[in-house]
Amino acid sequence: MTVESIERAARADRDAQPLTETDLKRMKRTPRAKIIRRALELTQEEFAARYHIPLGTLRDWEQGRAEPDQPTRAYLTLIARDPDHVNRTLNMKELLVVRHDDGWAVKRPDAERSSAVTVTQAEAIEHARQMEPSATVHVQNRHGEFRRRASGSSERAR
Numbered sequence: 001m002t003v004e005s006i007e008r009a010a011r012a013d014r015d016a017q018p019l020t021e022t023d024l025k026r027m028k029r030t031p032r033a034k035i036i037r038r039a040l041e042l043t044q045e046e047f048a049a050r051y052h053i054p055l056g057t058l059r060d061w062e063q064g065r066a067e068p069d070q071p072t073r074a075y076l077t078l079i080a081r082d083p084d085h086v087n088r089t090l091n092m093k094e095l096l097v098v099r100h101d102d103g104w105a106v107k108r109p110d111a112e113r114s115s116a117v118t119v120t121q122a123e124a125i126e127h128a129r130q131m132e133p134s135a136t137v138h139v140q141n142r143h144g145e146f147r148r149r150a151s152g153s154s155e156r157a158r
Contacts, residue, residue, distance in 0.1 A: 032073070034062040036080045050087055051079055093135035095128040096146070097121060106131065109138075 001009075010016055019027075037047040037058075044062070048055040060066035068076060079086050095115075096107050104124035105114035115131060118124045121139065128137045138146045 032076055032080075033058060033068065036076060036083075037062075039080075040083055050091070051075075052090055093132045095132055095135045095137050097124040097128055097137060097139045099140055099142070099144075 011018075033047075037044065040047065042050065044058055045055060047053070048058045057066070061068055094109050096109055098105050098107065098114075100114065100117050102117050103119040104117070104121045106116045106118075106124050106128045107114045116124070116127050118127055125137060125139060128135065140146050
């Protein structure tokens with residue numbers, strides 16, 4: 001069969017007519033957020049929490065009740081291109097190892113109280129790594145300055 005004969009046969013079938021421009025305009029496009037979320041195999045709740053998007057807003061986008069604005073479309077593009085990097089950036093955990101009257105303390109940056117107090121700085125660093133293995137640990141030196149220690153390394157902050 002030639003291409004022309006296949007096309008003729010298809011057009012002769014009333015149930016298999018090609019879509020017109022009007023048909024295409026009438027059809028709803030699958031929202032991009034939904035495509036990205038499904039590709040990542042996340043529920044709406046997981047996607048919204050991971051990428052800090054209000055759940056109701058995400059549902060509105062997916063159901064076609066609202067459209068993301070231009071900055072949000074750019075954000076969704078970043079998520080689509082490198083979802084792990086965006087997740088790490090947004091959900092980065094940090095712990096501080098600071099001087100304490102009784103030795104060294106481990107605390108979260110926004111906490112007033114320490115999570116733990118140890119005798120040595122090394123013990124405090126180890127405790128911080130056990131608390132949050134993926135956290136970035138900032139260690140205060142004896143002069144009150146901080147150096148950064150990504151989990152498992154001794155990289156200095158600038």
